[in-house]
């Protein structure tokens with residue numbers, strides 16, 4: 001993404017000169033206050049919208065058709081079983097359920113839902129529904145996973161558990177992830193790069209590196225380096241609020 005601008009009608013500058021380079025295996029967080037353009041950035045990357053200015057380019061065999069997307073709401077089909085929900089990306093590509101069963105089984109195993117294939121969404125907790133949604137995003141083995149505040153609606157304990165699970169999954173698959181969040185702690189825990197954004201106009205004001213190796217767990221969450229980076233990130237975010245107040 002190079003020097004991308006997105007302006008909506010009414011002259012709302014949702015993004016100004018946003019640049020970002022994503023490499024295989026990166027875990028990047030977009031962190032910022034409401035309205036700073038985080039979701040707009042994801043929509044541009046996913047091709048749901050086009051930039052007003054600037055370019056988004058894909059290198060090698062990466063492409064906009066090779067994405068998995070996870071939203072804040074799990075957006076499962078209530079009338080379909082877990083297995084059929086996870087089958088959806090394949091179904092949209094014209095593949096039969098029988099031909100995808102093995103991949104669906106593997107994706108459900110990755111999110112710890114083996115044995116839940118025949119359940120319906122109403123029989124699952126909020127955290128489990130989110131895991132189904134993650135399995136659906138992973139099932140095609142996409143080059144890039146976009147996650148838009150996936151855990152924001154969950155309670156703190158479930159959220160921490162899913163953060164741990166997401167990193168375990170990253171360790172297993174070396175997934176490349178762009179993760180939108182409002183949470184300083186989540187961004188420092190999960191990512192290796194944090195892009196701190198400010199609103200009006202939406203833009204990146206700082207990039208903070210988190211040079212801690214994966215896998216990360218409780219030791220990382222309770223380490224002095226984690227606390228120091230959370231402080232630095234929080235202070236940087238604070239400057240966006242001060243600007244906002246003026």
Ligand SMILES: Nc1ncnc2c1ncn2[C@@H]1O[C@H](COP(=O)(O)OP(=O)(O)OP(=O)(O)O)[C@@H](O)[C@H]1O
Pocket residue numbers: 008009012013014032033034035036037038039040041202
């Ligand atoms: N389709 C649209 N038409 C007009 N304005 C829009 C549209 N989508 C977003 N905006 C505006 O663009 C700006 C950025 O919105 P965006 O949803 O990307 O922010 P965000 O950082 O994801 O916010 P939040 O954290 O609240 O989800 C906001 O001012 C928003 O009102």
